[in-house]
Amino acid sequence: MRNTILKLAIWINRSLSKKPKIAKALASIMPPNRLLYGSSYRKWYNSINFNAPIEEERILAITNYAYSNAKHYSSLNVDLPIISLNDFRNRIPFCDKEIIVNKGENLLTKQFNYSDYEIVTTGSTSGLPTTFYLPKKRYQKEYAFYHRIWSQFGYENQLRGVIRNEKLQENQHYKLNPVTKELIFDGFNSTDSYYQIIYKTLKDFKIEYLQCYASSAYNFAVAAQKHNWDITFIKAIFLSSENYMPHQRELLKNTLGLNVVSVYGHSEKLIMAVDFNGNGFYQVINNYGFLELIDEDGNLIQETGITGEIVGTTLDNYGQPLIRYKTGDLSSYSVYVKNGKRVLDGIQGRTFFKIYNKDNTFVTPTALNMHNDIYLHINGYQYYQPIKGELHIKIIPKESFTVTHENLLISHFSKRLAKDTLVVLKKVTQLTKGVNGKVQIFISNIKEDKLI
Incomplete structure (x- = not known):
């Protein structure tokens, strides 16, 4: 039933991309997320605990499964089972983009079913695309975590403004997605005149929350400051997918006093960390995945103030599990409690460039x-x-x-x-x-x- 409702709603959304009034009416009668996205969404949403300790049992379970059921991992001849986190840290080697590019099919397990997964391809500075598989139902998990994070700022599935990666047709100022409750603007149009249109539309639709790339939020804030707009109606700005830079934080947070939450994640969906206060410090969300930091020699970092590479391990992708995957992103700990709370001191995303x-x-x-x-x-x-x-x-x-x-x-x-x-x-x-x-x-x- 849930899939039927969702497919129908998505079809309606596409059909109404140029009919915002009808789309707005439909958005007002859409079922709440807990019904729209089904039991898996509800299970994820209810299980989220931002202060949960590292989930050792889940880490060990998927690691032992991967090393028993995927050709690449089995070929590494690691003695099983892995019985503790110390065992995991000392005996499990790292995985990286090169392994995915060259041996991706050998990372698939016996449980993998093509009908349950979809292929995802991301770019690379080396010119070689990185291709991997993610569960088709991952959106239930992603929505659950994002909605739960946003709820800390009073968000309860209201229609929100979105300035991200949408390219609208010429003379189309916005479109409305009644399924995901998004008032979508053109993320590629950064002109002052267009930001004036965005501001007026936000006021007309009584929007209280914005979801943006950091650069888009910043550009809007620059226009707001320039024109002296009253933006006190914005209760929070939700950032993700792009580095949240110091000059952006200076304007959004310190000058304009906006509530900002920034989420760190990546395409492989292994780990998540959240800057709840918009101040550049990201709390690692242990419910989502397992995050580690390593130095240039591959040694585990277990203290504050030392910059290292972020490494991620999935807790739930049993079809193509990435275990100790080197992301290419850098950070350091500002808070480190072994097997407990960890806070990252900023994210230096994709900085391994020459x-x-x-x-x-x-x-x-x-x-x-x-x-x-x-x-x-x-x-x-x-x-x-x-x-x-x-x-x-x-x-x-x-x-x-x-x-x-x-x-x-x-x-x-x-x-x-x-x-x-x-x-x-x-x-x-x-x-x-x-x-x-x-x-x-x-x-x-x-x-x-x-x-x-």
């Missing part, structure tokens, strides 16, 4: 981090490397940005690169977005650029 000097030496974008006070004078930045030995820094300057700031930035970046590397500062009105509508912090044209 910015090359002419002699093939390199630095990463993390090494180029700017001083916090510069964020007061810019509305965003982006790195672009067309060739080795040349780096462009695109910035959106505020009116307060001066030649002095420009010279300080050029000096800052020049000191971190080889002396013969050309640093070019470019003032722009918009940053380059990918096909998914996300602003990429670093873009490179260098074919040899690979993950470290």
Whole structure:
């Protein structure tokens, strides 16, 4: 029954993409999420405990299953069973994108059924796409976790504004999804005139919650500040899928006083961490998956203040389980309780990129981090490397940005690169977005650029 209702609702949504009044009426009579998404959704939603300890039994269960039932894991000749977390940490090797690319089919278990899974492909800086399988019913889990997180800010399935990766047709200002309760705007249109349309539409529909990429929320906030809009009707902004940067936090949280929650996750759906206060600290959600940090030598980090790579282990994808999967994201612990509460001090997402000097030496974008006070004078930045030995820094300057700031930035970046590397500062009105509508912090044209 649930699948029939959901399929019908999705079909209606598509049919009404250009009929917002009818879609709005339908949204008002849609069944609540607990009925729409079925028993699995309700089970997930009711089981979520943001303060739960690490779920050792689930970790050991899926690890032992994977190493008994998938060719790749079985070929590693790990003595089974794995009987404790210490056993897991000491004996289970890491998995990475290269293994998925080259041996993905060998990660499938005896339980895998093509009819229950769908293939997902993500891009890679090495040029090789990463392809893996996720359960078709994963949306019930994803919706449950996101809805539960948002409920901490009073969200109860109201119609919310969404500025993410949707590209609308020409002259279409928005569309309304009555199933997911989304008033969807064009995430690729960053003009001031369009943000004025967004503001008016939010007021007309009495929207209280926004779901955005961090860059989209920031651009809207810049327009709000410029035009002195009253945005006190916005009770919270929900961020995900894109790094939440210091200059964005300065405006959204500190200047405008908005409630911001930022969720860290990734395409493989292994782990989740939540910045409930919008202050840059992400609490690891142990109910969702198992997160670890490792240093450059693969050693486990179990103390605060040491930057390492985020590693994830699924708790429920028994068809293609990824065990100790290296995500390529960096962070450190600000709070660490062994097998208990852990809080990450920011997320340095996808920062294993190389910015090359002419002699093939390199630095990463993390090494180029700017001083916090510069964020007061810019509305965003982006790195672009067309060739080795040349780096462009695109910035959106505020009116307060001066030649002095420009010279300080050029000096800052020049000191971190080889002396013969050309640093070019470019003032722009918009940053380059990918096909998914996300602003990429670093873009490179260098074919040899690979993950470290």
